[in-house]
Amino acid sequence: MKERKLSIREIIVLLIAVILLISATACRASKADQTKENKKVKEIKIGTMDLVNPDLVARKEKYYEKQLGIKVKIVKFDSGKDVNTALAAGSIDASELGSNPTALGIGNGLNYDVIYIGDIIGSAESLVVKNNANVNSVSQLKGKKIAVPFASTSHYSLLNALKQAGLKESDVKLLDLEPNDIHAAWKRGDIDAAYVWYPVLNNLVKDGKILTGSDKLAKQGIITADLVVARRDFAKSNKNLVVRYIKALNQANDLDQKNKEQSIKDISEILNISESDAKFQRNGFEWIDGKKQLSKEYLGENIANVLKNTADFLKEQGSIKKSPTLKEYKDHVQTKYLKEALEK
The missing domain is CATH 3.40.190.10 (Periplasmic binding protein-like II)
Structure with a gap:
């Protein structure tokens, strides 16, 4: 019996069917992974200092809830010192805090990693x-x-x-x-x-x-930033949640770039200030695009240098006894979560 050759049209249809099947399988696997993680963790506790960066927009637009799919508890702090205390106690899972307390926290042995840049601090x-x-x-x-x-x-x-x-x-x-x-x-x-x-x-x-x-x-080279960190033990057990947390921050960052007016409105409502004040404060910080954060100028290299320089200065001032090595700080700056967030 002579075999019939498939027409080009039939081949294309088969290829599309295979692609759709693979895509559906991957989607189910992703949802299964998220469900598996969510069974372990029913609530994520996110620290905030109400700093003027994507965190405010993510909260107002409910990006955290939409991305994470579990209960989100926002815990407010007045300073990075308080954030470090909470992270050390394990009472929060992730948070924003300044580069100075981050350098101190890592220098004092706190087990967390920098996973995102909230902002580079300017006139604010x-x-x-x-x-x-x-x-x-x-x-x-x-x-x-x-x-x-x-x-x-x-x-x-x-x-x-x-x-x-x-x-x-x-x-x-x-x-x-x-x-x-x-x-x-x-x-x-x-x-x-x-x-x-x-x-x-x-x-x-x-x-x-x-x-x-x-x-x-x-x-003059004295750079300060507001960073986002996550406890290592939490991130290791809940990688998908950390990735989705960053996706929420990226969404907020994207909204700010595409619709500054809406971003400023969100900031004003969260902070309960006028939109003119919100705009003035927003201009005092530089928000960095997620893809750009992966470059050597930021998470790819320079943030570790900023943390090391900060620690060296604090040691010189007598604020800390020992300044960790540059390698130690590099080990505490993790880009894998951001990379995955950008891929999905």
Whole structure:
């Protein structure tokens, strides 16, 4: 019996059928993996400091809930120091925090990895002095009382600003205060200056002036950033959840690039501020596209260098006893979750 050859049309139909079958199988496998993970974890606890980055948009647009498929608990913190305490206790699974507390946390043996960049800090963190303090430059702060949240990116920036102005830490009186406490101390007249971020900074400039900011320091190589970290044990057991967490942040980042107006509206509603204030604050941070984050300029190499430089400076200042090696910091910067999030 002579075999009939398939026509080109029949071959194309068969190929399409095979592709659809493979796609459906992969989709079922992906959903099965997610269901398997979700049986282990019914809730993910995400830390936030209400920093002006994709986290705010992801929360307002419900991207976390849509991507993760399980209950999402948002836990708010005033500082990176508090975030480190929570991560050490295992009371949260992932969070945003500044590069300074990240360097400290890893330096102190906390078992978490950097998995995403929330933002590169610009003018949103600045050194402001009271108008009645008769101070017009950083060098004139000698003998003044300056408030700053210790172990924060602002603390790191302040110490560098003082050093560049020829001042030692002992030349001023530093007070360790949380942002809201800084505002209260400012109103009471207990402090002369503060290095802090918005929205508190916005209140201080009403009767104060900015001497320098993280944007100016960044141009001199003193870079600070807000990073996203995840506990290693959680990420190892729940890789798919971590990938989907990053997908939610990428969605928020994409929305900001495509529809800035909506992004600003989301920020204003989450922070309960006017849209004009939200726009002003948004402009104080640089949000980095997910694909770009994988480059050497960011997670691919430079963020590890930023963390190492931060740790070296903190050791020089006596804030930590030992600065981890660059290799140790590189080991704590993981790009595999972001890579997978971009592929899916």
